[in-house]
């Protein structure tokens with residue numbers, strides 16, 4: 001894992017594909033005096049992602065990557081991570097799967113947030129599946145990224161209780177609120193242990 005020396009902060013990149021509420025919470029954390037990161041770069045596969053507008057407004061460097069050729073896309077991402085001395089990558093609603101060789105290059109320094117209590121409900125449509133299985137709880141997980149989808153070591157989780165009249169939309173909203181609180185805590189945790 002990343003090594004922190006003294007009061008140093010590390011450079012962090014956030015990868016997004018859409019709305020960017022987790023990006024916003026990571027940004028807000030990065031602005032705290034006690035934060036251990038400098039949010040240096042936002043990378044997206046979509047130029048019209050709302051999170052890109054947020055990043056530009058806050059003068060964070062943005063890179064939009066065309067994913068029609070995955071190999072080229074990852075080459076461009078790696079080059080930018082290197083040039084910007086990025087040491088921690090936070091996936092926040094980034095809907096592309098990173099290749100094995102990409103993960104190898106960045107070993108242990110890529111984390112992700114997922115809207116379920118992993119290892120349960122990996123993949124997409126988590127809230128729909130949780131509700132149709134009549135679960136009592138759902139939640140969210142921040143974990144290290146490994147070669148298998150939504151499977152790396154868990155850093156932090158937060159439970160969310162299901163309500164009688166829950167719909168996927170209502171549940172997603174309550175889980176997202178917890179995600180936004182959990183992500184900064186997870187970053188802080190891994191960097192405190194570094």
Ligand code: GAR
Nearest residue numbers: 018019020021022092093113114115
């Ligand atoms: C979040 O709910 C996040 O957990 C999910 O995408 C959403 C992004 O929201 N990620 C995944 O499902 C990845 N498997 P945001 O753009 O508002 O942060």
